[in-house]
Amino acid sequence: MRTDIVHMGAGKLTYEIRNIIRVVEKLQQLGIKVHLENIGDPVAKGEKIPHWMKRIVADLAMQDCSYGYCHTQGILETREYLAANRNRNGGVHISPGDIVFFNGLGEAITKIYGLLRSTARIITPSPTYTTHSSSEAAHAGQPPVTYPLDPLNHWRPDLRELRRRVQYNPSVAGILIINPDNPTGAVYPEETLREIVAIARELDLFLIADEIYQNLVYNGQKTLPLADVLGDVPGLAMKGISKELPWPGSRCGWVEIYNADKDPDFLRYVQSIINAKMIEVCSTTLPQRAIPHILQHPEYAEYLGQRCRRYESFSNLAYRKLSDVPGLMVNRTDGAFYMSVAFEPGVLSLDQTLPVPNREARKLVEELTADPEMQPDKRFVYYLLASTGICVVPLSSFNTPLQGFRMTLLEPDEEEFSRVLDELLHSIRLYLGSAAARTGRFGSRAPSRWRFPPRTG
Numbered sequence: 319m320r321t322d323i324v325h326m327g328a329g330k331l332t333y334e335i336r337n338i339i340r341v342v343e344k345l346q347q348l349g350i351k352v353h354l355e356n357i358g359d360p361v362a363k364g365e366k367i368p369h370w371m372k373r374i375v376a377d378l379a380m381q382d383c384s385y386g387y388c389h390t391q392g393i394l395e396t397r398e399y400l401a402a403n404r405n406r407n408g409g410v411h412i413s414p415g416d417i418v419f420f421n422g423l424g425e426a427i428t429k430i431y432g433l434l435r436s437t438a439r440i441i442t443p444s445p446t447y448t449t450h451s452s453s454e455a456a457h458a459g460q461p462p463v464t465y466p467l468d469p470l471n472h473w474r475p476d477l478r479e480l481r482r483r484v485q486y487n488p489s490v491a492g493i494l495i496i497n498p499d500n501p502t503g504a505v506y507p508e509e510t511l512r513e514i515v516a517i518a519r520e521l522d523l524f525l526i527a528d529e530i531y532q533n534l535v536y537n538g539q540k541t542l543p544l545a546d547v548l549g550d551v552p553g554l555a556m557k558g559i560s561k562e563l564p565w566p567g568s569r570c571g572w573v574e575i576y577n578a579d580k581d582p583d584f585l586r587y588v589q590s591i592i593n594a595k596m597i598e599v600c601s602t603t604l605p606q607r608a609i610p611h612i613l614q615h616p617e618y619a620e621y622l623g624q625r626c627r628r629y630e631s632f633s634n635l636a637y638r639k640l641s642d643v644p645g646l647m648v649n650r651t652d653g654a655f656y657m658s659v660a661f662e663p664g665v666l667s668l669d670q671t672l673p674v675p676n677r678e679a680r681k682l683v684e685e686l687t688a689d690p691e692m693q694p695d696k697r698f699v700y701y702l703l704a705s706t707g708i709c710v711v712p713l714s715s716f717n718t719p720l721q722g723f724r725m726t727l728l729e730p731d732e733e734e735f736s737r738v739l740d741e742l743l744h745s746i747r748l749y750l751g752s753a754a755a756r757t758g759r760f761g762s763r764a765p766s767r768w769r770f771p772p773r774t775g
């Protein structure tokens with residue numbers, strides 16, 4: 319090309335959650351039965367959509383108006399319903415004009431970062447859901463700016479470090495919170511949220527809260543939506559139906575805008591987001607029409623409750639089993655449906671392996687892991703996949719220096735989930751001991767039996 323056509327942030331767009339599928343497909347061709355634990359799609363994992371919900375969607379599909387464009391910001395009746403729901407709780411008051419629908423939060427995320435001035439940064443958690451960190455890094459053409467979530471403290475944000483990093487980096491204009499969190503399954507208590515709001519207020523920042531999992535909280539934990547603690551700080555909350563109904567194929571999510579009138583720059587910025595949506599016309603119509611009918615249905619609360627109880631029971635099962643394995647830092651999942659397990663520093667090395675009985679699969683995994691630059695947890699994930707067919711995602715691909723993996727709690731069959739966990743923990747023990755068995759040496763450290771700190775707050 320006579321001029322460089324590649325955006326300077328293009329290299330930042332990676333998504334290991336789906337990248338790994340390329341390896342899965344090759345292994346499937348070699349006859350390996352794969353158990354997918356990589357993608358957070360409850361429907362793909364076999365979640366049954368209740369008949370009454372399908373009925374609502376089917377009835378709407380029989381109406382001609384479901385096939386037209388809708389208002390740029392989304393169907394007015396639905397925005398009225400959502401705004402009234404928000405305002406019922408107290409906290410920040412919004413009107414339907416403060417809500418914008420998108421074709422899934424994935425689209426909202428890329429727009430929200432893409433429309434920021436390239437020198438303005440949003441500090442994102444580490445680890446974080448890759449769509450956020452990749453889109454933010456791509457908009458700036460720079461590596462993400464991050465604050466750590468602490469595996470030694472229930473994956474809560476390290477607030478001292480957050481404050482320090484924001485204070486000393488004047489390009490940071492906003493803070494991202496994901497609550498409940500993907501990939502860690504952490505749920506932030508009210509005090510944590512209030513402290514983050516206080517940092518934003520003090521340093522003149524705005525807040526973005528991804529609340530797509532807000533109603534998937536269990537194990538007796540409590541949290542609040544951003545709007546309840548935000549006061550007069552400008553902010554955006556991202557909500558959606560992909561996980562909660564669940565209906566990820568609807569490609570439908572929305573953003574609530576808070577306190578736009580409190581800051582003229584923030585107002586111009588959110589107006590540019592709405593204008594960008596206007597250029598595209600609007601988002602998917604039918605799912606927006608379905609939202610009030612589904613959320614108000616008499617069976618909805620019990621249906622959601624049942625799902626939360628299942629995730630709670632699976633989170634405790636996984637926690638009990640995995641926290642017994644030396645060399646791991648394990649936190650119980652309290653919300654959403656992911657579990658991130660970190661390896662203790664130094665227990666992974668680049669000469670650990672697992673037995674891979676299928677000769678072709680062994681050759682493939684040896685080729686894939688021959689790269690000396692490969693992250694050690696990615697090597698573990700590839701060996702686990704070829705050896706057992708269990709497909710998890712390396713933790714390092716969630717924009718963190720921590721090594722580990724993320725799995726889901728989405729398997730609907732408890733017996734199968736328990737079997738997968740047993741195979742996983744057997745493989746971890748084998749893997750961590752494999753180099754030592756050959757050479758008498760562990761990684762730079764032998765695995766220890768790590769003990770969980772007491773829960774505070």
Ligand SMILES: Cc1ncc(COP(=O)(O)O)c(C=O)c1O
Nearest residue numbers: 358422423424447500558560571
């Ligand atoms: C934290 C978080 N935000 C946003 C999304 C994207 O959701 P959507 O299906 O609405 O694009 C996901 C999907 O996994 C997610 O985990």
